[in-house]
Amino acid sequence: MPQEAPSAAQVRTALDELLGWPGISRSPQLSELLRYVVDKTLAGDEASIKAYSIAVDVFGRPHDFDPQADPIVRVQARRLRTLLEQFYDSGKSASEVQIRLPLGRYVPDFARVDPTQRPQAGTTAPPVDVAAVPQWPAWTQPLRSRLALTALLAFCFMVIGVALVVFLLRWAFPPATPPAAGIPDFPSVTIGTFDNLTGQPAFDDDIAGIAQQVSGALGKFELLRVVPQGGRFTVRASVQQSAEQFSLKALISEHGSDGIVWSSTITTPTNGGPASQVLGDMAAALAAQLGAASGPLYTADRAWFGRQATLPSPPPSYVCALAYMAWRDVRKADAATTALDCLNQVLAAAPDNAVALAEHAGLSAWWRSYDAPASADPVPLLAAEATEAGRAVSLMPDSSFAYQQQGLVLARQGLVDAALGALRKSISLNPASMDALATYGVLEWLNGNFERGSAAGERAIAAVPSPPPFYYMTRAFEALRQRRFYDAIDAAQALAAGDEELGLAIAVAAAPVIGRNDLIDRYRPMILSNPRFEAAGIMARFQRLYRVPALLDRIREGLILAGIPPAALDGPFNADGTLRQ
Template identity: 50%
Template sequence: MPDVGPSPERVRAALDELLGWQGIARSPQLAELLRYVVERTLSGESASIKAYSIAVDVFDRPQDFDPQSDPIVRVQARRLRTLLEQYYEGGGATADVQIHLPLGRYVPEFRTIAAADAESAAREARPLMAASPRRLSRFLVNAVLGLAFTLVGVGLAVVIVRWFLPPTPPEIVSAIPQQPRLAIGAFDNLTGEPVLDDDVRQIAQRLTTALARFEMVSLGAEGPVVNGTVQQVNGRFVLRATIVDPATNSVRWTTTINAPTGATDTVALTTASNILAAQLGNASGPLHASGRSWLKLQSKLPEPPTSYLCDLLYMSWRDSRRLDDADAGVACFEKILASSPDDALALAAAAGMRAWRTQFLATPSDNLSQLMTKETAAVGRAVSLRPDSSFIHEQQAVVLGRQGSVDAAIGAISKAYELNPANMDVASVYGTLLWINGQYAEGMGYSEQSLAAIPFAPSWYHLTRAFNALREERFFDAIDAAQQVASGDEEFGPVIALAAAPRAARQDLIDRYRPLVMDNPHFQVSGIIPRLAMRVRPTGVLQRIRDGLILAGLPANTLDRPFNPNGSERPPADTP
């Protein structure tokens, strides 16, 4: 009788177990990829699971998506495959079915644990059980003697090592990464149109000018070299760039950028070079990748800190939005300021993180302007020291926005964008500030610009998109964006996803995010809507959230008043 495999119910039980595991739950994209390939397979649609369909359906890529130029599906599938292996090797699985993603394929395999274990045990037992009694007896005697000699040998080896060999030296922490350096190489015209030679040559100069505005990148003749080519494909300029390590002549990074259509040649190539500068200068880009990887491996940071080490801590906090990461970053910058009190970048970064920390720990009744007096003064001083810095003006906008001075914040972020229009962090903040000020279309323009430029945008870039989709009642889009936000925002990400889930008939998301919202201590202290109102103005969006949360089954009293984890009302004097 042929093996029909485990039932859909058992597979979905295994799927739910995986989706509840923190390793996958903290990455909404990977969770949706896993759900997509499993459900398609269970529905008998495994033949349609291709890189293109995944890119369009899961990762929101356009209909003209090209798997050859955009590796997002391969990259995310590799991440998911690794996580699945880690989960099952860790021994924490309880479901009787395992879900695996075979190498080189996107169609999952469902393996029944009991059957697999039984087959493995049978294979191991067959040679032994088939042996004669005499051979079996001899086998057992030899096995016992071998085990005894092995134990004696291991014991003697341990004694010899302990007595005669010197102690193992402590692990040496690798060198602290330095601020990345980049050399700008040549860009070649492969369009076959000599009239474009000058425009293509100008890319290197435009790139140099744009990257010089990023304070965390150094340009020079030494270090990795970025170069590239320009071709015309279907009437559109395609810029391909690579970073090459001159010491090994190996490629460290590559990207493909499609220039906009409907513009002059010069404008199209200028836009493409600015997108390249945005990717190179971004915190999630290739220049900071090794530094950020190094930071994740450190259990204790070396002393004294360098400015770039503090920058790495800032980047890590901005993506995670965790309190301990903010504290570590602030402490690092304060050590820099102790010896260099006029370090404007350190002043601004520390002020921005402290402002977030103050707002995060505050309640709706607190006066945030008064609580952030020191941060406002510090970032104002930083602006006076370095009025040409886009990053510092951005931090001023962040501080002002967090205390509710949105109009002043928009003025500061406008200056930051003027100083460095290739800084997509600035563009994303600009979009959010405009949007929460009621300037929806303009805010979405800046927000979408940042998401289009950065291939693997940090979670907080998606916040404005989530807000706007909910406002326009595009609930599936709101869920997609909110799940991105949720990996770095424990309030708005889960709340927007939960509010949109009933309208999208996603009971699975209600089951996933309802406990996260109900267990949030800040919501419990203030009520959900008053807490959210500390960060967003448009009442229409707050009303959409209110309606959605009621549909999701949240008790009405949790929306506006303090509550206990079980939803019952509690006195407002309680604290987290």
């Protein structure tokens, strides 16, 4: 009696099982190819499953695709066929149906599985027939006894020797204490294969070189650990080409979890340039996404940090780095206090921890400037932080982050040229650090180089999928300077998520001209009730940090139009806006 054909539901269960297997799920092209041929077959459209339709529908080839000139479909089908065989031969399948791709065809077969014939993972070998083993002659018994005794003594001496060596090594080099269970450690990442799906073997070396470039670029981020294999995260990618652009599809899988935890597509036009340059630009763009503090390699750890009511004691250095990241996004006093307390504990135990020193210097400079009276001289005020940042650079002279934090401290001291020099050094050491580029853009803009500063800020925003609020500072400044009030409000509201003083002030200053009374009504009470504005005056507080007359004039004009009392601009005032006596 012929076997009944599998139902569509059974086939889809088998498909879901395959798509969840890392061997296939790590490759979006193979996953899409498998899904495509199964869906077409279940729909009764087997006749349309041809090399041409697969190339166009699955691999994005143009409509003039020539299967004879471009072997992409044959290559990928062969890879998929091999992986299907590996999966089912491993005994990992629990499905009633197997999906196979016969040789020479792209239409899959769906076959029921006989449970008695299913391969079992971890099957043990059959027992040995002792009677069939050849026996030694009796006359060899004394010789074999002496040989056995000699071998036993040699084995005992070897074990004693190995144990002694292990003891001495452990005594001389005690193992480092690992993080406590549940506390995240510095992310480790392995760069996997980068597949050439362009159909042009001439690009093999260039695309393989992307993996090396990404690995080298990520190694310049102080908190990441790039390892050749066995990393917590594995990055894989594939590159396709159309008539006028390259597309890179990157995937991240995490050790111990099935499937893909992150994916991104980077598309770059060729513009007639050499392929090696275009692919190099794509490698830099991918490194910028992966290395960003808001990027996928930190997402789970930052979520863990956000769930903690208290920090572990003593805190590991990486936990303090997570605290620093949390402050970096919101720039609030409570987040600063948490991060500074954490870093103080780390530095008390390890005074030469250069990353912690740099974090502490930059954060402490912000905190002291934030909390200081408007009349304070910033150079002596931040002398300790400047020394601390300089020490971090001395300890870690190849660190982009150390120079970036030194630049921040120098900028808050008003030493603009020195700060720009430090930031340029930071960018040269790690061109993929968008934090350094965004900071450089702000400082260039404040130094009067509006076009250069705006270009740096816009590049940083475009490079990172979820830019932190301070990236929008240059955009808000430039839009307000040019009286592009709608753009200024959009940027200022993004900025306000991490700067509740400057962001709100720019939004309110831009609102009157375009009739955004709703924003004025929402933000004006918040500005007038800000205790630091009340203590110094709104413009007096801004003038210490933002010495650009065109910017300050726009803010002043807009605040007055929005109904901020003039008495609140230049000196201490009461909550109702009247001059404080």
